[in-house]
Amino acid sequence: xxxxxxxxxxxxxxxxxxxxxxxxxxxxxxxxxxxxxxxxxxxxxxxxxxxxxxxxxxxxxxxxxxxxxxxxxxxxxxxxxxxxxxxxxxxxxxxxxxxxxxxxxxxxxxxxxxxxxxxxxxxxxxxxxxxxxxxxxxxxxxxxxxxxxxxxxxxxxxxxxxxxxxxxxxxxxxxxxxxxxxxxxxxxxxxxxxxxxxxxxxxxxxxxxxxxxxxxxxxxxxxxxxxxxxxxxxxxxxxxxxxxxxxxxxxxxxxxxxxxxxxxxxxxxxxxxxxxxxxxxxxxxxxxxxxxxxxxxxxxxxxxxxxxxxxxxxxxxxxxxxxxx
Amino acid sequence: xxxxxxxxxxxxxxxxxxxxxxxxxxxxxxxxxxxxxxxxxxxxxxxxxxxxxxxxxxxxxxxxxxxxxxxxxxxxxxxxxxxxxxxxxxxxxxxxxxxxxxxxxxxxxxxxxxxxxxxxxxxxxxxxxxxxxxxxxxxxxxxxxxxxxxxxxxxxxxxxxxxxxxxxxxxxxxxxxxxxxxxxxxxxxxxxxxxxxxxxxxxxxxxxxxxxxxxxxxxxxxxxxxxxxxxxxxxxxxxxxxxxxxxxxxxxxxxxxxxxxxxxxxxxxxxxxxxxxxxxxxxxxxxxxxxxxxxxxxxxxxxxxxxxxxxxxxxxxxxxxxxxxxxxxxxxxxxxxxxxxxxxxxxxxxxxxxxxxxxxxxxxxxxxxxxxxxxxxxxxxxxxxxxxxxxxxxxxxxxxxxxx
Numbered sequence: 201x202x203x204x205x206x207x208x209x210x211x212x213x214x215x216x217x218x219x220x221x222x223x224x225x226x227x228x229x230x231x232x233x234x235x236x237x238x239x240x241x242x243x244x245x246x247x248x249x250x251x252x253x254x255x256x257x258x259x260x261x262x263x264x265x266x267x268x269x270x271x272x273x274x275x276x277x278x279x280x281x282x283x284x285x286x287x288x289x290x291x292x293x294x295x296x297x298x299x300x301x302x303x304x305x306x307x308x309x310x311x312x313x314x315x316x317x318x319x320x321x322x323x324x325x326x327x328x329x330x331x332x333x334x335x336x337x338x339x340x341x342x343x344x345x346x347x348x349x350x351x352x353x354x355x356x357x358x359x360x361x362x363x364x365x366x367x368x369x370x371x372x373x374x375x376x377x378x379x380x381x382x383x384x385x386x387x388x389x390x391x392x393x394x395x396x397x398x399x400x401x402x403x404x405x406x407x408x409x410x411x412x413x414x415x416x417x418x419x420x421x422x423x424x425x426x427x428x429x430x431x432x433x434x435x436x437x438x439x440x441x442x443x444x445x446x447x448x449x450x451x452x453x454x455x456x457x458x459x460x461x462x463x464x465x466x467x468x469x470x471x472x473x474x475x476x477x478x479x480x481x482x483x484x485x486x487x488x489x490x491x492x493x494x495x496x497x498x499x500x501x502x503x504x505x506x507x508x509x510x511x512x513x514x515x516x517x518x519x520x521x522x523x524x525x
Numbered sequence: 526x527x528x529x530x531x532x533x534x535x536x537x538x539x540x541x542x543x544x545x546x547x548x549x550x551x552x553x554x555x556x557x558x559x560x561x562x563x564x565x566x567x568x569x570x571x572x573x574x575x576x577x578x579x580x581x582x583x584x585x586x587x588x589x590x591x592x593x594x595x596x597x598x599x600x601x602x603x604x605x606x607x608x609x610x611x612x613x614x615x616x617x618x619x620x621x622x623x624x625x626x627x628x629x630x631x632x633x634x635x636x637x638x639x640x641x642x643x644x645x646x647x648x649x650x651x652x653x654x655x656x657x658x659x660x661x662x663x664x665x666x667x668x669x670x671x672x673x674x675x676x677x678x679x680x681x682x683x684x685x686x687x688x689x690x691x692x693x694x695x696x697x698x699x700x701x702x703x704x705x706x707x708x709x710x711x712x713x714x715x716x717x718x719x720x721x722x723x724x725x726x727x728x729x730x731x732x733x734x735x736x737x738x739x740x741x742x743x744x745x746x747x748x749x750x751x752x753x754x755x756x757x758x759x760x761x762x763x764x765x766x767x768x769x770x771x772x773x774x775x776x777x778x779x780x781x782x783x784x785x786x787x788x789x790x791x792x793x794x795x796x797x798x799x800x801x802x803x804x805x806x807x808x809x810x811x812x813x814x815x816x817x818x819x820x821x822x823x824x825x826x827x828x829x830x831x832x833x834x835x836x837x838x839x840x841x842x843x844x845x846x847x848x849x850x851x852x853x854x855x856x857x858x859x860x861x862x863x864x865x866x867x868x869x870x871x872x873x874x875x876x877x878x879x880x881x882x883x884x885x886x887x888x889x890x891x892x893x894x895x896x897x898x899x900x901x902x903x904x905x906x907x908x909x910x911x912x913x914x915x916x917x918x919x920x921x922x923x924x925x926x927x928x929x
Binding site for chain 2: 270288291293295296297301305313318320321323326361
């Protein structure tokens with residue numbers, strides 16, 4: 201898939217050809233450990249982009265490098281088209297970010313903390329404090345000390361801090377951490393609403409289900425290296441094809457199907473047959489399976505195409521990492 | 526699909542022009558905005574424990590000390606002297622406000638230099654794109670506004686009490702003397718009360734006082750000096766006491782005695798002069814500024830508050846007193862480079878040194894009690910400026926290079 205295709209894959213909103221985040225050969229070392237390894241990352245504008253990886257894969261380190269919180273050892277990076285770190289002031293002017301657990305001055309109120317951050321931004325940022333607090337749903341607690349906030353409220357305050365700069369790009373590191381199910385739903389809705397306003401949201405997480413529900417595109421990182429990236433629908437489209445069949449005489453059905461040219465791998469389970477077909481198998485295969493079974497005199501009670509989840513795909517991809525090359 | 530499947534990445538897009546609001550807010554400038562300074566001031570001011578400590582030391586200790594003296598004097602004026610006066614002023618200034626002002630300022634500086642990091646706000650601030658140097662520089666006026674205002678309030682209270690609650694008349698060597706006289710005024714008063722001065726004031730030779738005192742009546746049938754016609758030995762030879770001395774000679778002798786006693790009189794029985802109070806106020810403010818700047822830089826360098834505070838207390842209470850009074854030949858330039866030693870050398874005249882004994886200009890302990898290492902005022906000034914510049918640069922450098 202070309203870069204143009206990747207860009208167009210996300211609703212066509214990045215049609216101007218510019219990337220919200222762009223890195224080339226980005227590398228960050230801590231002694232012998234390479235936390236960010238020659239990363240080539242392209243995040244289209246105007247989408248929710250998931251940055252996925254197991255613990256210790258280098259997700260947070262990459263974000264810290266992008267935001268100028270720590271320096272890169274090699275490579276080039278651009279935020280909203282501005283080179284970082286040479287033009288970090290212009291780049292970060294329209295960027296909001298949460299890195300790690302959001303922490304604030306506990307002896308100050310939420311509003312006072314935001315006043316400190318707004319003062320470091322442009323003058324208009326001060327006027328965005330109350331709208332930002334209202335948007336994240338903690339305006340009613342804005343004058344309470346942050347030391348009395350729950351983890352979820354601090355997470356929301358962190359998002360409010362991101363919104364002070366009217367950002368085009370939000371980078372959220374594990375934003376669902378500490379949120380209850382309702383809070384996660386609110387956060388998901390908020391991210392979607394931010395994207396609907398034309399903003400780009402980069403979401404680092406290991407909660408694959410949340411990412412699948414929230415994001416349009418993802419990149420998978422492991423051992424500091426980006427190993428896959430693209431629109432979720434296209435990534436999943438390339439994964440294995442599974443059909444669940446409930447029928448009479450499953451053992452005979454398995455023999456029948458394994459003898460065909462599908463290349464199917466069939467397992468008999470308590471729910472019937474689980475048929476795994478090779479990648480890129482067409483949907484017509486489902487009808488063909490049904491025809492074979494019926495013509496073989498086997499009654500079919502249920503036949504269901506199982507959509508591979510991002511989690512399954514993630515595990516299948518990352519499980520290969522441990523294999524010897 | 527891997528990244529290699531994506532093909533060669535597209536060339537980097539031309540950066541869009543800097544947004545207008547970025548140009549306007551000078552986000553890359555090292556100069557902090559007024560809003561950054563005021564919000565930093567707010568952040569420090571809202572630290573209740575720090576503020577209580579600051580008020581207790583800079584204001585509370587002098588106020589309690591003076592209040593006890595005021596009450597004691599009001600209840601039993603014969604046993605307890607007035608609350609104010611020169612000696613109280615110098616005691617409070619050199620003994621309390623100077624030393625504790627430095628320590629408290631160092632605590633505020635260390636707090637300002639470390640809390641953003643330890644409380645997780647540093648990365649929020651860096652992400653705004655604001656110059657890290659500007660973030661550091663905002664702390665200086667904000668912290669100094671707190672430290673200097675506290676020092677000023679405490680010092681103003683001390684000055685007010687020392688001036689307005691000073692004794693109005695004093696008994697000096699058995700003579701009732703008006704308080705607060707300048708040297709010429711004391712001379713005039715001595716000329717008008719020559720008999721009392723000659724009879725009761727102490728003196729010990731010196732200009733105009735090498736001969737025997739004139740014989741004047743001292744009450745109870747006694748007179749001062751040897752009787753007329755007596756032959757006495759002096760360092761310049763044997764002389765005969767004249768039968769009588771003129772009133773002008775008697776007044777001149779009394780004035781000479783008063784002149785010799787003026788330093789002692791001033792120490793005990795005058796109010797601090799306006800110029801002295803201004804000089805001392807600026808000196809204390811400079812000491813507090815140094816404490817704050819060094820604390821800020823050291824805490825920024827170390828990324829924490831506790832160790833810098835301990836180090837600065839050790840510097841102020843142990844190293845400075847030791848190195849200011851014990852000359853170590855091989856380390857004399859190192860001793861001169863200690864900021865506390867330099868501060869003692871620019872101490873306003875008339876104060877005792879903060880760590881005991883007389884000041885360099887002949888304060889309470891007098892020059893005889895002085896054993897400071899030698900250092901010129903120019904070198905002392907350069908040392909002070911050097912400390913301020915060095916620690917500001919170190920703190921700013923660490924702020925700019927630290928991982929957030």
